[in-house]
Amino acid sequence: MKMRLLALAFLLCGTLAFSQDYFPENAGVKSKNNNYMAFTNAKIYVSPSQVINKGTLLIKDGKVVAVGSSVTLPANTVTEDVTGMTIYPSFIDAFTDFGIAKPKRAEGGGRSAQYEASREGFYWNDHIMPENNAVEKFTYDTKSAKKYREAGFGVVNAHIQDGIARGTGVLVALNDMGTAGDRIIEDESGQFFSFDKSITSRQSYPTSLMGSTALMRQVYHDLKWYESGSVDTKDRSLKALAKNKGLPQFFAAGGNGNISRADKIGDQFGINYIILGAGDEYERIESVKKTGAKLIVPVNFPKAYDVSDPFAASYVNIAEMRHWNLAPSNPKILADNSIEFALTTHELSSTSDFGAMLRKAIERGLQKEQALAALTTIPANVLDKSNEIGTLESGKYANFLITSGDVFEKETTIYENWVQGQKHQLADKNIKDIRGEYTLNAGGNSYKMSLTGKLESPSIEIKKDTVKLPSKLSYKNNWINFSFSTDEGSKSYIMTGLVTKGSDALSGKLIMPNGNETTFLASKVDQFSSEKNKNESSEQVAKLMNLTYPNLGYGYKSKPTPKTMLFKNATVWTGFEILENTDVLVKNGKIAKVGKDLNGGGATVIDATGKHLTSGIIDEHSHIAGLSINEAGHNSSAEVRMTDVLDPKDINIYRNLAGGVTTFQLLHGSANPIGGQSAIIKLKWGEDVDGLVFPDMPKFIKFALGENVKQSNWSSYSRFPQTRMGVEQVMVNYFQRAKEYDALKKSGKPYRVDEELETLAEILNGERFISCHSYVQSEINMLMKVAEKFNFRINTFTHILEGYKVADKMKEHGVGGSTFSDWWAYKYEVKDAIPYNAAIMASQGVTVAINSDDREMSRRLNQEAGKTMKYGGVDEIEAWKMVTLNPAKLLHIDNKVGSIEEGKDADLVLWTDYPLSVYAKAEKTIIDGAVYFDKDLDEAQRAAIQKERAELTQMMLDEKAGGAKTQKPVQRKKRHFECNTL
Numbered sequence: 001m002k003m004r005l006l007a008l009a010f011l012l013c014g015t016l017a018f019s020q021d022y023f024p025e026n027a028g029v030k031s032k033n034n035n036y037m038a039f040t041n042a043k044i045y046v047s048p049s050q051v052i053n054k055g056t057l058l059i060k061d062g063k064v065v066a067v068g069s070s071v072t073l074p075a076n077t078v079t080e081d082v083t084g085m086t087i088y089p090s091f092i093d094a095f096t097d098f099g100i101a102k103p104k105r106a107e108g109g110g111r112s113a114q115y116e117a118s119r120e121g122f123y124w125n126d127h128i129m130p131e132n133n134a135v136e137k138f139t140y141d142t143k144s145a146k147k148y149r150e151a152g153f154g155v156v157n158a159h160i161q162d163g164i165a166r167g168t169g170v171l172v173a174l175n176d177m178g179t180a181g182d183r184i185i186e187d188e189s190g191q192f193f194s195f196d197k198s199i200t201s202r203q204s205y206p207t208s209l210m211g212s213t214a215l216m217r218q219v220y221h222d223l224k225w226y227e228s229g230s231v232d233t234k235d236r237s238l239k240a241l242a243k244n245k246g247l248p249q250f251f252a253a254g255g256n257g258n259i260s261r262a263d264k265i266g267d268q269f270g271i272n273y274i275i276l277g278a279g280d281e282y283e284r285i286e287s288v289k290k291t292g293a294k295l296i297v298p299v300n301f302p303k304a305y306d307v308s309d310p311f312a313a314s315y316v317n318i319a320e321m322r323h324w325n326l327a328p329s330n331p332k333i334l335a336d337n338s339i340e341f342a343l344t345t346h347e348l349s350s351t352s353d354f355g356a357m358l359r360k361a362i363e364r365g366l367q368k369e370q371a372l373a374a375l376t377t378i379p380a381n382v383l384d385k386s387n388e389i390g391t392l393e394s395g396k397y398a399n400f401l402i403t404s405g406d407v408f409e410k411e412t413t414i415y416e417n418w419v420q421g422q423k424h425q426l427a428d429k430n431i432k433d434i435r436g437e438y439t440l441n442a443g444g445n446s447y448k449m450s451l452t453g454k455l456e457s458p459s460i461e462i463k464k465d466t467v468k469l470p471s472k473l474s475y476k477n478n479w480i481n482f483s484f485s486t487d488e489g490s491k492s493y494i495m496t497g498l499v500t501k502g503s504d505a506l507s508g509k510l511i512m513p514n515g516n517e518t519t520f521l522a523s524k525v526d527q528f529s530s531e532k533n534k535n536e537s538s539e540q541v542a543k544l545m546n547l548t549y550p551n552l553g554y555g556y557k558s559k560p561t562p563k564t565m566l567f568k569n570a571t572v573w574t575g576f577e578i579l580e581n582t583d584v585l586v587k588n589g590k591i592a593k594v595g596k597d598l599n600g601g602g603a604t605v606i607d608a609t610g611k612h613l614t615s616g617i618i619d620e621h622s623h624i625a626g627l628s629i630n631e632a633g634h635n636s637s638a639e640v641r642m643t644d645v646l647d648p649k650d651i652n653i654y655r656n657l658a659g660g661v662t663t664f665q666l667l668h669g670s671a672n673p674i675g676g677q678s679a680i681i682k683l684k685w686g687e688d689v690d691g692l693v694f695p696d697m698p699k700f701i702k703f704a705l706g707e708n709v710k711q712s713n714w715s716s717y718s719r720f721p722q723t724r725m726g727v728e729q730v731m732v733n734y735f736q737r738a739k740e741y742d743a744l745k746k747s748g749k750p751y752r753v754d755e756e757l758e759t760l761a762e763i764l765n766g767e768r769f770i771s772c773h774s775y776v777q778s779e780i781n782m783l784m785k786v787a788e789k790f791n792f793r794i795n796t797f798t799h800i801l802e803g804y805k806v807a808d809k810m811k812e813h814g815v816g817g818s819t820f821s822d823w824w825a826y827k828y829e830v831k832d833a834i835p836y837n838a839a840i841m842a843s844q845g846v847t848v849a850i851n852s853d854d855r856e857m858s859r860r861l862n863q864e865a866g867k868t869m870k871y872g873g874v875d876e877i878e879a880w881k882m883v884t885l886n887p888a889k890l891l892h893i894d895n896k897v898g899s900i901e902e903g904k905d906a907d908l909v910l911w912t913d914y915p916l917s918v919y920a921k922a923e924k925t926i927i928d929g930a931v932y933f934d935k936d937l938d939e940a941q942r943a944a945i946q947k948e949r950a951e952l953t954q955m956m957l958d959e960k961a962g963g964a965k966t967q968k969p970v971q972r973k974k975r976h977f978e979c980n981t982l
Contacts, residue, residue, distance in 0.1 A: 042056075146176075147350075170188075196212070230752070377391060638757075661858055775801050816889070
């Protein structure tokens, strides 16, 4: 039966070859080599899990015909005995720009942004270009192909790495002997996306990560509408997007948690993206695993920093040092968590670095079988080409490596890289392996000689007793030439000889230091061992640092968990009264009891005698913990979401915990009259994005009035509105459109989903609340009138520094005010601000909060609340409400937080002193019954950070001393966001 199948395979191969032979030949006689080629007696990796010792690989016409330990060879077979060698499937890189010219940056500039698209007949946004086809811009690059083949690759997947929707890729075999008709395995290998704008267009939108995310969502909504046949005009971009839906879908996400962001877009629209990561997945392995996505992972592990200069070393933070230490473990951690991933050369400065990086990953525990799968079967699978590439099974392309041994060992030589049955020689596999330990007799003296390194270019070390002598070696075409010097280089011995296959000894002519000629003899005393010659000091880090949550200096070894706690004898600020010598029991993340002489059973008892216990501070207006703040590309960005850009690693979360803050609203900035959707988060340091979001978070959106939204102070003159009158018209126009949109949606008729108008319709329906950046009384009055015209109410005026002028009207409208305690005169439109603003608004019955809008002020909101007592005579209970219960009311979460009441969330702060005092320090900050900040632990962490930094510094110094390349420290200042940050 096997013989019949083999004969059938031969017949099919022959038929295939004949059927494709239709090109005319004008340069000579047309003929074709119909011989088979067999490689015998090799160790063959048919796949990562199937290995044949002493096997035979039979190929013909660029395809594998048969592979096995016993293969019947046809009569017309050319046989090559490769005893002692190993055959692997060639590697596949699923993410490259091979053969694609770098896109050119758009010319122009100036003070005003480009808001409209530069194309007609395509999607309204220039950064959406699914109509691009890489194959149309592809040119085979023999020089680059050679570098890939030297690294073991036989097939690469290339695409135009520019834009948010990038178009289709091209799958190319690195076959120098073929033509485009041979090499191109698939001219539409997948559809590619990213979060990055195209450099070829100056169109402004999107200006942020959250804008890119929102744009991707809207593209898919528009695609659905376009496919329904409801659009009269042609859109070549959406047409291409529809055509390419059946292809593998790739998303270049990168780091900063973008894998989860990309996956959420895919989940919403039923797309399983193959996602390019950034090599930092180990930091968020639980979140990454939760996506279930297949990944493409780079191995561009960072070089050690040159920390020999203490001043320059101070530029490197502990997170960067730790990433250097842990990044090579990333592939192993992914494998340990059963996450399917392919490896890529993407972002390596040179393809030739790939082997060294891969060996680092293997040294950190990545199994060689897993590494081989990540380079063969997995990329073949994600490309939907497992039937053609990835293994050496019958019928697949004859893409394989012939090596001197284990392909993942440093000393192994790749002799040949066969692509589509065509040999590409990288080294001479007939060269004799001369590596090993020798006794060298030269000039009447005996020396120890060691030959190590690469088979085709070994390195030499010669010693006299224990003294290492300067020496050089060249080895080519089986001729060995080497020399060494004695007596501090004054005497040189020069040797040359022909290496013979039948002997392990090396011999030949010796030229003595005095010029006389004689002979030398080097007798081999020990075989070469790659394991024995590994350079441990330069390729392995002595110790791996512990991963923390988040993976920063002040991260925790494990995530905080709720505990049963009993605070005894505290001065308790309930939010309504102050109770002396009172106990509070915390259980299951809630406030269980408040009273005297409570018994907590097995609770952890905390002696709070002389201390003050309050609910956690709530900041109604914050811009920390965001990766971007403004989407400034349009005058309305209601479609963008701050939840899309949460940054759980922002150190300001930890610093705010140290100031007693437990909850805040992360607001969009003030670049637009209509901004983006807010995020209300709990400061759960160490949690991922989903863990930060306030449960059942009420829906909010940021609006803005004043100088910023006109952009007149930003030197922008091309965007409407340019005046305060124009701001009103923008809002009226958008609400009218939203009203009409909502009516169409409710009518049951077909409609195009518009995420921007969906959001505004939620405001009209009372499902979303407005927090509006505001200063001048005329504009405050204007927006209240606009809201009343459309039958809704503004929820909060934030900043509201002229609120004291319109407090009665605010009360009548039903809007709250969230203001600064005593900020004024920092720009023209706040020249009328007064420090009595909060007190005056409160006296008129307005719900008033004190907010920060600043990463530093938010850490001392307790003191800002205290200022209202000084400036307005507000009593201490009402002052404390302005940073706890009142902002909770403004955010519609006062049923859960903002006061100490039984049944509410256990968001508490234990203060060392009177909480409105400048002397008060947060001793413990608790969220949902878990301690997220502890002053004593903080002091211990400072010492631990100093110790860890010293250890990592020494490791980097050792790395440099071992001859490894290093990188120069660069000062990177963290960007801190405020309302007008772009």
